Amino acid sequence: MLPDRLTLIDDTNRGDHPYLEADDRCFFFGEYFAGKSYRGGPTNQLVFNFKCKPSIATGNAGRARHKHQAMQTIANGMRRVIGQRNAERYTWVPIPPSKAIGDPDYDDRMLRTLRLAFHGYNADIRSLVCQSVSTVPDHEQEARLTRDALRAVLNVDLAALRSTPLLEGIMLVDDVLNSGKHFKECAHHLRRASPADLEITGIFIARCIHPHPPR
Amino acid sequence: MNDLVSQAASADFEARAIQPARELGAYEALWAQEGATFKRLATMFREHPDSVPSDFVSRADAEQYSRLALGAVRAEGIQHFGIRVHGAGEYPGKLRDAEHPAGLLYFQGNWDLTSSHCVAIVGTRRPSEEGVRRASRLTRSFVQSGFTVVSGLAQGVDTVAHQTAIEAGGQTIAVLGTPITRCYPPPNKALQQRIADDYLVISQVPIVRYARQTYHGNRLFFPERNATMSALTEATVIVEAGNTSGTLIQARHAIQQRRKLFILDSCFRDPRLTWPAKYLERGAIRVTEFDEIIEHLAT
Numbered sequence: 001m002l003p004d005r006l007t008l009i010d011d012t013n014r015g016d017h018p019y020l021e022a023d024d025r026c027f028f029f030g031e032y033f034a035g036k037s038y039r040g041g042p043t044n045q046l047v048f049n050f051k052c053k054p055s056i057a058t059g060n061a062g063r064a065r066h067k068h069q070a071m072q073t074i075a076n077g078m079r080r081v082i083g084q085r086n087a088e089r090y091t092w093v094p095i096p097p098s099k100a101i102g103d104p105d106y107d108d109r110m111l112r113t114l115r116l117a118f119h120g121y122n123a124d125i126r127s128l129v130c131q132s133v134s135t136v137p138d139h140e141q142e143a144r145l146t147r148d149a150l151r152a153v154l155n156v157d158l159a160a161l162r163s164t165p166l167l168e169g170i171m172l173v174d175d176v177l178n179s180g181k182h183f184k185e186c187a188h189h190l191r192r193a194s195p196a197d198l199e200i201t202g203i204f205i206a207r208c209i210h211p212h213p214p215r
Numbered sequence: 216m217n218d219l220v221s222q223a224a225s226a227d228f229e230a231r232a233i234q235p236a237r238e239l240g241a242y243e244a245l246w247a248q249e250g251a252t253f254k255r256l257a258t259m260f261r262e263h264p265d266s267v268p269s270d271f272v273s274r275a276d277a278e279q280y281s282r283l284a285l286g287a288v289r290a291e292g293i294q295h296f297g298i299r300v301h302g303a304g305e306y307p308g309k310l311r312d313a314e315h316p317a318g319l320l321y322f323q324g325n326w327d328l329t330s331s332h333c334v335a336i337v338g339t340r341r342p343s344e345e346g347v348r349r350a351s352r353l354t355r356s357f358v359q360s361g362f363t364v365v366s367g368l369a370q371g372v373d374t375v376a377h378q379t380a381i382e383a384g385g386q387t388i389a390v391l392g393t394p395i396t397r398c399y400p401p402p403n404k405a406l407q408q409r410i411a412d413d414y415l416v417i418s419q420v421p422i423v424r425y426a427r428q429t430y431h432g433n434r435l436f437f438p439e440r441n442a443t444m445s446a447l448t449e450a451t452v453i454v455e456a457g458n459t460s461g462t463l464i465q466a467r468h469a470i471q472q473r474r475k476l477f478i479l480d481s482c483f484r485d486p487r488l489t490w491p492a493k494y495l496e497r498g499a500i501r502v503t504e505f506d507e508i509i510e511h512l513a514t
Binding site: 010015039209 | 227228229231232233234235236237239265267285294295296297298300302303304305306325326327329330
């Protein structure tokens with residue numbers, strides 16, 4: 001179950017997310033402990049199940065069931081904490097997965113979860129950013145994708161962006177906040193394609209904590 | 216106060232979100248008030264369900280105390296620490312079994328250790344040689360069985376438990392009777408640092424209040440942490456303790472929280488001690504062999 005309150009990224013915890021700056025507004029529900037997989041506590045378990053790759057879930061009924069339950073848990077928590085008024089006040093945009101559309105492991109879990117969370121509401125949920133080519137997630141490789149490389153593979157769906165006006169602001173939603181690079185780059189692309197004063201906020205199921213941060 | 220709480224309850228998710236710096240400042244400000252105790256604060260939170268420290272403190276006070284507390288944290292060279300607030304992510308639900316649960320905790324290190332199987336090993340600050348050997352043996356056995364060994368960083372049995380857990384390649388948690396910015400007893404400073412760096416240190420003790428008052432006022436924080444230590448663990452084991460030992464405070468809390476309380480057989484064989492029989496009557500378990508503890512923990 002998600003907690004009753006979100007937590008803000010502020011001066012006390014921003015250091016764990018090197019790309020985030022003081023004027024970035026990001027919230028998270030829980031903390032994911034890197035390297036602990038599903039053994040790191042309830043949030044780790046939830047995220048582990050939620051992120052289960054389609055190629056694994058397809059051939060494993062147990063994992064597929066756990067993934068579905070995790071989606072439901074996250075959707076229920078978001079519905080409870082965000083509420084109808086706020087759900088209908090902002091445009092909700094998932095931060096795209098690392099796989100491009102068409103890749104066997106393309107997973108629109110966050111989009112589906114938002115639809116589940118705000119089912120029955122007049123919520124504006126739109127997939128506005130996607131990756132043109134698949135990349136290896138940062139946590140699965142040593143040589144992380146640079147910010148420029150990420151910027152180059154992210155695309156804004158201009159037709160979807162301009163189809164109807166954006167609401168009071170964009171809520172960029174993702175499962176795990178790591179360095180903050182994906183949030184920053186998605187925000188960068190959306191701001192370039194939108195009115196100058198566009199408010200963008202990040203909402204994350206968990207922020208990632210590394211056990212031995214560099215001193 | 217009621218107005219502040221009702222305002223918060225009707226606010227949207229952004230206004231309700233925990234702002235860690237403000238929340239710890241509000242906690243510190245509440246503690247700076249005369250007559251503040253864990254009992255009084257826990258009662259206040261109980262009477263206002265779904266409230267957080269900042270619901271009871273002006274924004275200016277919260278910001279002022281936040282600056283003071285964070286200044287003290289920086290002055291000690293602490294670069295990484297976190298807080299847990301009741302109602303927000305990762306707050307340990309099992310802490311609610313405490314009589315007067317702390318609404319906010321400071322920590323340094325690997326918080327995920329709180330999700331492991333945890334057992335508290337506690338006892339006198341002046342153990343006998345045999346007591347030291349027993350504490351050490353017991354700790355090694357728990358480590359070999361995959362348990363995280365929790366203690367209070369005090370002199371004596373606590374220190375043996377932490378040190379042995381580390382030497383044996385296990386995991387350990389120190390629940391402090393001081394703020395994370397202080398160490399008691401001073402010779403354990405390096406041990407506290409090691410636990411903060413590589414394991415987990417937890418403290419519910421307010422930084423500013425502790426710095427402002429003398430030992431006389433601060434010594435009250437030590438028994439209070441035993442309630443938290445017991446609540447965070449599956450069981451408490453008492454290795455050795457006198458009739459007036461502070462360890463018995465943890466025994467009382469463990470029973471009250473329905474945690475298993477193990478008392479080593481050697482305590483019963485000391486004719487001077489009256490407390491083992493008393494706690495046995497209240498539900499404690501007398502144990503001679505380590506395997507007995509494991510069997511009880513499995514049920």
